[in-house]
């Protein structure tokens with residue numbers, strides 16, 4: 001179960017919104033091929049993560065061998081017939097059980113990098129190695145297969161099926177990941193308990209707060225036991241209390257499920273929760 005954070009102002013309940021409607025169309029695509037992360041703005045609240053940052057950092061990161069290595073990665077897009085150089089030589093490593101944050105101004109390239117790390121896109125130059133796989137060389141089918149087995153995605157807008165309960169949403173991800181039916185019940189229960197939703201399992205998204213919806217999305221993303229969890233501004237739609245709860249859940253997931261988490265954020269106040277922060281400015285890391 002998550003460790004609930006103290007000293008928070010209370011949150012507001014989110015009403016169902018277009019995010020869920022959008023999620024339905026995302027779900028219609030195969031689970032193995034999630035949509036690329038959308039680019040968004042976020043409001044931040046300096047109080048939001050004060051207690052989260054007060055949480056003790058749990059187990060030490062396993063530095064024996066990187067889970068993912070990014071070397072000299074460049075990514076350009078053609079905009080109006082002109083090349084737009086978005087990533088200009090990125091080097092980074094993610095280690096098992098590490099919580100890594102990518103911070104930087106809007107448009108600096110964080111989401112573009114997250115899409116590459118998740119195998120949703122490929123670099124124009126450089127290498128991305130995930131375990132024994134080479135994302136920069138592999139074709140769509142191979143990357144889809146690796147994503148299905150090894151990577152979980154969390155979106156700012158929760159990406160839940162609006163007509164399914166929390167339980168059914170998590171179960172759906174196991175079904176789409178090809179996990180044997182005999183494992184569904186115990187795994188769904190475990191994941192929803194892990195994110196603190198044991199008592200909300202049969203609620204549908206519109207019956208849950210924004211923070212609870214995001215925790216269902218987290219349960220859904222980790223259900224198939226990925227080794228890497230990628231989250232694009234997972235707290236951006238949440239108030240301070242809910243955002244802090246999400247960060248506490250992330251810490252518990254790392255500790256108990258032994259996953260690596262890489263997330264983007266605009267919020268400088270949560271940086272102390274991270275094991276490592278990469279700051280991106282104009283397509284490069286400035287503190288690497």
Ligand SMILES: Nc1ncnc2c1ncn2[C@@H]1O[C@H](COP(=O)(O)OP(=O)(O)OP(=O)(O)O)[C@@H](O)[C@H]1O
Nearest residue numbers: 039040041077086105106107108109110111112113
């Ligand atoms: N597919 C694409 N085609 C053209 N331009 C793109 C594409 N993807 C990203 N860009 C551009 O790359 C730049 C970086 O975008 P990106 O979304 O990676 O930034 P970001 O740091 O994640 O921003 P935000 O914090 O607002 O989400 C932007 O100028 C964006 O318009």
